[in-house]
Amino acid sequence: MSNGEEPETGRERVYPKEASDNSVSPETAARPLRFKRRDLRSLDKGHSFVKLLKVRAPDFDLATSLDSGQVFHWEKSGRGFVGTIDHCAAYIEQEGSLLRVQATSTPEAGSRLQALIEHYFALDHPLAEICASFPDDPVMNNARDFCRGLRIIRQPKWECLATFICSSMKQVTHIRQISLALRRRFGKPRRIAERVVYTFPAPERIAKVSENDLRECALGYRAAYLRATAQLVDSGNADLEGWSALPDAQLRKELCRLPGVGPKIASCVMLFAYERLRAFPIDVWMERVLRREYFSGSKKVTQAQLREFSESYFGTHGGYAQQYLFHYARTALRKSGALRDFSPSFRQRAVSRQRRRIRHPEGELAADWETNRSWFRRKLSVSAGWDNVAALS
Numbered sequence: 001m002s003n004g005e006e007p008e009t010g011r012e013r014v015y016p017k018e019a020s021d022n023s024v025s026p027e028t029a030a031r032p033l034r035f036k037r038r039d040l041r042s043l044d045k046g047h048s049f050v051k052l053l054k055v056r057a058p059d060f061d062l063a064t065s066l067d068s069g070q071v072f073h074w075e076k077s078g079r080g081f082v083g084t085i086d087h088c089a090a091y092i093e094q095e096g097s098l099l100r101v102q103a104t105s106t107p108e109a110g111s112r113l114q115a116l117i118e119h120y121f122a123l124d125h126p127l128a129e130i131c132a133s134f135p136d137d138p139v140m141n142n143a144r145d146f147c148r149g150l151r152i153i154r155q156p157k158w159e160c161l162a163t164f165i166c167s168s169m170k171q172v173t174h175i176r177q178i179s180l181a182l183r184r185r186f187g188k189p190r191r192i193a194e195r196v197v198y199t200f201p202a203p204e205r206i207a208k209v210s211e212n213d214l215r216e217c218a219l220g221y222r223a224a225y226l227r228a229t230a231q232l233v234d235s236g237n238a239d240l241e242g243w244s245a246l247p248d249a250q251l252r253k254e255l256c257r258l259p260g261v262g263p264k265i266a267s268c269v270m271l272f273a274y275e276r277l278r279a280f281p282i283d284v285w286m287e288r289v290l291r292r293e294y295f296s297g298s299k300k301v302t303q304a305q306l307r308e309f310s311e312s313y314f315g316t317h318g319g320y321a322q323q324y325l326f327h328y329a330r331t332a333l334r335k336s337g338a339l340r341d342f343s344p345s346f347r348q349r350a351v352s353r354q355r356r357r358i359r360h361p362e363g364e365l366a367a368d369w370e371t372n373r374s375w376f377r378r379k380l381s382v383s384a385g386w387d388n389v390a391a392l393s
Contacts, residue, residue: 050192051113053101059127061149062094068327069172070153070272072163072179073200082195084183085120086156088113089190089197104190122151130317139293140321143328150327152320153272157240158233159200160273165226165260166219167268172330174218181217206230225260232258240273248276263307271319280310280318285329 066074066081074083080093080100090103103113118124127149134140166182167175179200186205187198206214207230214223232238238258243251251274255266267281282290287306294309295301314321 049105051103051105053114055099055101055114055117056097057099057123058097059149060151064147064150065153068150068323072176073183077195082193082197084197084199085116087199089192091193102193104192120154122154125151127151130320133317134321135313143324146328146332147324150324152323154275155272157273158203161269162226164265164268165229166222168222178218185217203230203233207234222260228259244274277317277319280314280322282306285326286322289325289329
């Protein structure tokens, strides 16, 4: 058809597998979720309409974009990925510059699905021009070559905000587990490509559940932050949509007023939900990259200096540069171990983990810190196998 769509049908079509060096073996392909009978009864009948689409996606790598630490709920399924875009469930495969999509929707909204997918994956961003604007230095050039086709995904504002509140002090794997747990417990089920997936729960849903219920999704102390923020959004005291008109500085200020939101999370939400492409989130991976590659490994540079440098050096498309560097650091540089010693608090965090694992012989820590420090120094020097004296002094 002229707009790239296939004829509508009520049946889900399974595209034939083609020989490919990148095909996924049955052993590694994601297995279908197990779901209970009550999940099938609660399926939203209004979203049982399935539409098949072909969407042109030049300069786009689906797998790299979904696995780069922007979104956390998409799961590998056969040759493609299954997840949700807003309230629609979708199964997406990529063949060259073409996306093959199965998506659920209401019959009324079916005609807007292609525009929704193009918007979600930011297929309108001039990626070649954006990459050409990156600074010309060795690490940035390596990251650009390594992450070809990576695009910033435009996420729903509440979903993005809530997910990154849950991400504080968590690794990507743990964030993914939390996101999926919240969806399965409080979201709405959708069925697509023989899978049941769940939408992200609305703020009014989260606002009404107890903190203990949220903690069952492995949120820990973040449960209180998520619930409090959901209540602010639900009551209208935090107008996420209205904030789209604010300048960057004011938007950051409003976001940082929300429970559980600091400068790093605010930058993530600005970049992924509000499309402020200058935003440059600095987490532990970015801190390591910046110190190693741009400050000769110096550990004396402050967080404020890192932020000031990144905003001026990476410029208008700093958010894209950050995402390329972040994905490159977590994959290529992580495997080489090149960044291990370039976080100033690396040793302190390692010691902290050891402290949590080691139980004091009397079951509780002594009231006197000097006694505790002396005991930990002896214990850590034996169990960790390296000198922790400086980290504990």
